[in-house]
Amino acid sequence: MAVEWNAHRFSGGALALSAANTVVMRLDPGKMFDRFDDAGELPRFAAAATVHCAAEFDGATIAVADPAHDKATVIAVREAVDRLFRHQARDGVHAAAALADLLAIGATALAGIDADLPVVWTESGNGPRDLPLSAAMTLSALSLLRREMAGRIKICPNCAWLFVDKSRNAARLWCDMAVCGNRAKAKRHYRRRKTEVRQGSD
Numbered sequence: 001m002a003v004e005w006n007a008h009r010f011s012g013g014a015l016a017l018s019a020a021n022t023v024v025m026r027l028d029p030g031k032m033f034d035r036f037d038d039a040g041e042l043p044r045f046a047a048a049a050t051v052h053c054a055a056e057f058d059g060a061t062i063a064v065a066d067p068a069h070d071k072a073t074v075i076a077v078r079e080a081v082d083r084l085f086r087h088q089a090r091d092g093v094h095a096a097a098a099l100a101d102l103l104a105i106g107a108t109a110l111a112g113i114d115a116d117l118p119v120v121w122t123e124s125g126n127g128p129r130d131l132p133l134s135a136a137m138t139l140s141a142l143s144l145l146r147r148e149m150a151g152r153i154k155i156c157p158n159c160a161w162l163f164v165d166k167s168r169n170a171a172r173l174w175c176d177m178a179v180c181g182n183r184a185k186a187k188r189h190y191r192r193r194k195t196e197v198r199q200g201s202d
């Protein structure tokens with residue numbers, strides 16, 4: 001079934017991380033699946049990214065020209081992003097080899113793009129009008145390397161998604177409070193009820 005690429009699926013807060021999160025249950029080999037196994041999802045994801053990541057890319061249209069052809073690069077960028085930033089989230093450092101992988105595949109993704117890229121992306125409409133998905137993911141990942149991101153790339157303890165914590169005091173726990181925060185609350189409530197019932201029957 002085709003997935004609905006809604007706002008929740010972009011709760012990574014940066015295109016690179018939301019793309020990394022298209023591998024579902026990444027840390028559970030028994031349940032893990034890749035939403036990009038079907039190359040047809042790539043243009044649908046890109047169209048949704050155009051909407052949900054409009055502020056990140058100055059409203060550029062993010063596109064996948066040839067899904068079957070572009071899939072390998074998109075997935076290679078995505079996996080390099082996941083390795084680099086998951087390591088950062090866990091250990092607070094970058095593995096040099098993971099950064100090298102991202103730069104190498106990122107160079108492939110950006111090669112051949114004939115566009116002036118703004119140094120600072122704003123919403124002024126000065127950015128390119130179109131960006132291939134793999135290039136946009138690379139630019140997004142590079143923007144996450146800046147100093148202010150230290151301590152702000154996190155892993156959701158419920159779903160293992162990567163996300164940027166943009167909260168003022170960097171205390172956000174969940175990728176999406178409305179989804180994972182509530183699930184965790186429901187689980188806690190269920191456990192408490194179970195304990196109460198058990199104690200009540202003693």
Ligand SMILES: [Zn+2]
Pocket residue numbers: 156157158159160161174175176180
């Ligand atoms: Zn989550």
